[in-house]
Amino acid sequence: MKCKKIYVSGHRNPDVDSLTSACALADLRRHTMGGEVVVEALCPGNLPAKAEWVFNHFGITPPIQKNDVYIKVIDIVATDIVPLSADIPLIEALRKLEASGESSLPVISRTGKYLGDLQPLKLLHFFIEGKDLQTPVGEVPLGETLVLNSSDRVHDVKGHAIRSSQNHFSVLDESGQFCGTVLKRSFAEKPPYRMILVDHNETDQGILGLEELPVIEVVDHHRISFSPTIEPIRYTADIVGSTCTLVTKMYRASGLRPSKQIAGVLLAGVVADTLLFQSPTTTETDRIAAAWLEKICGETAQSLMDGMMSIPSPMMSMTPEAALESDRKLYTESGFKFSLSQIEESNFLYFHHQLHAFEDSLSELINRKGLDFAGLLITDPVRGDSEFLYKGEEGVKRSLPWRRNANGTFSLPGVLSRKKQLLPQVLSALSSLR
Ligand SMILES: [Mn+2]
Incomplete structure (x- = not known):
């Protein structure tokens, strides 16, 4: 399936470094990947008070709060199958069915309610009785097929759907409205979302549902416990005090200058993770990155430390x-x-x-x-x-x-x-x- 969205997420129970690096890397990837794909930074859990202060201070929307990235049926809905409207005569519906090459087609009412599937076999009795081919298709006997709920997890319905004889499945929302169809082959395809991990690489620590999405990039400064991948991925890891230091280096290497706001939140991430360069994890690379960010955002590391320390623990x-x-x-x-x-x-x-x-x-x-x-x-x-x-x-x-x-x-x-x-x-x- 075509990639619709790339999520950038830090670990669960995110800290300042995790959130600010996700926000900044999403910004960098929007620039380097072109405008085609949506890149969205996530906050897997509650936004900590310190991080809230940082994003407010620089006037940036914090990463979107989301507890999981499980793939839902609605995420893989396709528009390939055009449903039949209940008002059209049966003869016209049968012609459309024949032209579609499918063995059945969904029939929906004028208000978008799913009524059933037009299946020739179901019509035998109707024809034997010599009924009129001008009857609206909504009034003929329709077949009952396996339908899926838009909010179901793909993981939960996949097995059942694959074993059925249908080639496509109508998808309904809670009120029975038709939302489209899922093609059987979609279950075998890659999901439409990708994942970029920052500040962690262990699935156990990541957002729920992470294992369902292909990870295309990791930027991290922790021990490596990442599972083998099927395809090559971009992996940036180094022994530095903060993931934001790595994202800063990536900005510099790409020749792009972060905005004042992005530089500000990056600096806050460096300061928070190195405890203003006091932590033994601090390296020269962190100090160099911080000095560069200070110049761009016009604030000092010390003033950001003071600001964050003013938030109750x-x-x-x-x-x-x-x-x-x-x-x-x-x-x-x-x-x-x-x-x-x-x-x-x-x-x-x-x-x-x-x-x-x-x-x-x-x-x-x-x-x-x-x-x-x-x-x-x-x-x-x-x-x-x-x-x-x-x-x-x-x-x-x-x-x-x-x-x-x-x-x-x-x-x-x-x-x-x-x-x-x-x-x-x-x-x-x-x-x-x-
Ligand atoms: Mn970190």
């Missing part, structure tokens, strides 16, 4: 459940399924006051998602330290390398990055258990 403004969800990633590794959330909070006292509530929420999360364990990294971006709260499998807990505090949390001095500091140590603890 999830811990102060959300319930423990919501705070855990605000930046949570799911992993399956060494036979363990686990989740690691991260929250920035410059005052650990807020966290200590709610410790039991967070422990309960982690336990609830483990039950709900069938996990082996779940952890929460609380990071103080100002002092550059973290604490880690762990729930779940005791063997894993014992193999974690950090000092335990009296309140049961782990102390991780100098740790700012889940990706570069927390995850590798968790993974090495897990592999030591095998």
Whole structure:
């Protein structure tokens, strides 16, 4: 099927880097791909308050909130089959049927309601009785065929449809209105949407339904856990502090200059992910990219950091459940399924006051998602330290390398990055258990 739309999406529970890089890369691809295809940046989940501030500040519409990209029947509807209107005489309808080369054609009322399919076999009795060929086709016996609902997932109806003897299926909306037809061969074709991933490459972390769409590009700065592809794809990965740094480099390489607004949101992404160049993930490349973006957007990295830090942290403004969800990633590794959330909070006292509530929420999360364990990294971006709260499998807990505090949390001095500091140590603890 012809590609109608390309989605650009960061990981679920998106953070500032994920959203701003999606927004900017969508903008870049609109320029490099020409105007033919629609490129749409997505926000798979809630827009975090900090990201909302960034997009407002630069006067840009944030990525569209969408929880899944499952392909629906309506997405693959074709207009190849022209339905018969119920008013025309049977003889005329039969001629149209013959000319179409199909074995049946849908009949729709004047108001667009689907009435059934004109099928010659169904008419035998009608002819035997010697009925008039001038009878409107809407009044003759029509065949009942397999019809599809426009909102059905293709995944759910595909098997049934492929096994049926029909070559096409009428598609109806909730009120029975005819929306078009799906051709049987469409089920074997590529869907009309493509996917570009930013700031992640693991299907587990991506928007729901991601596995149904061909990924044509990845721009990322995380470990690679991407599945083999059928066709060549564009893959940009590097060890830098922010995906926005990579998108900035791509702008420069293409000879295009981002608008003031796009440069602004890119700079915010670099600042947010490197915690104003304090995170150990920061590289010279991030600083060079930021300096270039500062010139274009006319603001400093520091002023954007101040702006974002003025937004209350999830811990102060959300319930423990919501705070855990605000930046949570799911992993399956060494036979363990686990989740690691991260929250920035410059005052650990807020966290200590709610410790039991967070422990309960982690336990609830483990039950709900069938996990082996779940952890929460609380990071103080100002002092550059973290604490880690762990729930779940005791063997894993014992193999974690950090000092335990009296309140049961782990102390991780100098740790700012889940990706570069927390995850590798968790993974090495897990592999030591095998
Ligand atoms: Mn990132």
